[in-house]
Amino acid sequence: MADVKLPFGWRDGEYIHISHVDRGLKCNCQCPGCKSDLVAKKGEDNAHHFAHHAKTDCTYKPETALHDYAKRLIARQLAFTTPFLYVVIQDDNYRFWVDETVPGKEHAILSGAFEQGFKEIVPDVQFETDAGLLFVEVAVTHFVDREKRSKLRRYGIPTVEIDLSKIALDTPLEEIDKAVLSKMSLRKWAFHPDEFDLQTRLRKQLQEKIAQYEYENWRDNPYDPDLDDDDRHEDDDGDGWDLLIQAADDYGGEMTHEWLQSIPKNRRIETYKTLNHLAKLTYHCFLLDRRPETLPLLFNRRDAVGPPFLCPSIVWRTGVFFRFVVANTEKREFRLGDVLQWCRTRYDTFSYGTGFDDPDSRYTSQIDIDDEVTEFLLELEREGYLESDGFIAKRRVFNPAIKYLPNWSRFKR
Known part of the structure; x- marks a missing residue:
């Protein structure tokens, strides 16, 4: 093996830099790895360094010497300054x-040690x-x-990492000491106990900022400029549009959620059915973590034949979207029958052949x-929120397309 060039030797139980020893064998140093004699090469032409006096198969690396020297130096300090933590979402x-x-x-x-074990972690320096x-x-x-970071997070130990990877091995000792002890640009947090909470808080702030922006822009221009009034009359569910306006003005989803949570689980579905359309819509929006006015237009699209349930389309569609796309953690894949069964326990359906006094009504037993629920699922698939096996529509197996969530930018009016 080619002889390595070491910046540090070992003498009297300590690392010593090439700049602090006499030339040649007078350095009286050994290799930190194999403990064989070193010679200090301090000529005029090449960078000063240690080399093995005799040919050897020693595999000790100069980078290891720098690492070992640095952690011993740090462990002897009486004070340590942590870097700033910068979090941006x-x-x-x-x-x-x-x-x-x-x-x-x-x-x-108060005390310092290097390579002292702590449970299943062996940090370079422990203070x-x-x-x-x-x-x-x-x-x-x-x-x-990642594995070590996971352990640090598990035990909640703040950990600073000092990056010496750019330090040249022939760097003068004074510069090495400065980099190790006082160059703050080389320090970063490997784990900060407050980082997760800070990220969570900032993420909520960003969501509120986006929601406010979408709300203000929607209120200023609630209509799609690409659609004229006739098109909108044909495409939009008028009842759902009025409900959406009301929900934006009177948002009470969180209160509804807290109320439902206070009710025993075996009675929640029955209680949910007693809610009016507005309460159901705002409850769904709370679960989706979105303001009502930022829901996608496809949730309020008029059904081809008629609403399959006795509520505006936006109500049952937001409920289905949350349960089977966003919150689908219990069972990844689902079929049309699963959605229909879920809906029928929560939304009343038309009694075919009764309740239609108007002979010209478009709502008939047909x-x-x-078909209506299937079309909604297929539209979610076209929009990228679901994936399926591509078989016959009513026999498809659907899966949430998680890669699109929470990509709420698609939810623009």
Whole structure:
């Protein structure tokens, strides 16, 4: 094996830099890996370095020497400054973003040790600080991976990673020490206990920002400019449109949700059926985490023959979308029969042949619930929210197309 060029040797139980020893064998140093004698090469032409005095198969790498030196140096410190934490959440569709910075802080070190095990984790450096336990990882060739990050998250230990991968091995010792001890640009959080909560809060802020933007723009221009009034009259469910306007003005989905949660599970479906159309719609919107006015127009499209249930189309369609697309965690695939059974327990249907006093009414016994629900599922498939095996419409097996969720930018009026 070719001889390696080491920036550090081993003497008297400590790492020592090439700049702090005499030339040749007078350095009195050994290899940190194989413990054989080193010679300090400090000529005029090449960068100063250690080399094995005798030919050897030692596999100790100079990067390992830098890593070992750095963690020992850190462990001897009396104070340690953590880096700032910067979290940004952005939406690619609207180019909106929210961010927040948590400043770093200098901590007094009560005790420090390197490579001291903590449960199933062996951090490079372990500090007991005035704020509790703190880990430090030194990255030269290997960084904190997903598995280790998962363990850190499990135990909630704040961990800072110092990136020394760009430090040249022939860098003077003073610059190495500066990079290790005080160059904040090299420090980042491998795990910050508050990061998840901060991301969650910012994500909610962004959703509110987007919802407000969509709400304001919808209120200013609620109609699609590409559709004239005649087209809109044919395509839109008029009752559903009026209900949508009312829902936008009187949004009470969260209160309805809390009320339903307070009712025993075996009575919730029966209680849900007693809700009026407005309460059902706003309840669905709460579950979908969307304002009513940001729902897709296809949810309020007029049925071809007539509404299959005794409610505006937007009511049963939002319910089906939440249950079988967004919240479908119990059973991935489903069929038309599953949707029909779910709907029939929650929405009243027409009594065919009765209740139609107007002989000219378009609602006749010819309404086919299967066809209307099937068409909605197929439209969701065309829009990319569902995938199916592509067989005969009523016999298809559907699956949520999770890759499209939560892509709510598709939900524009």
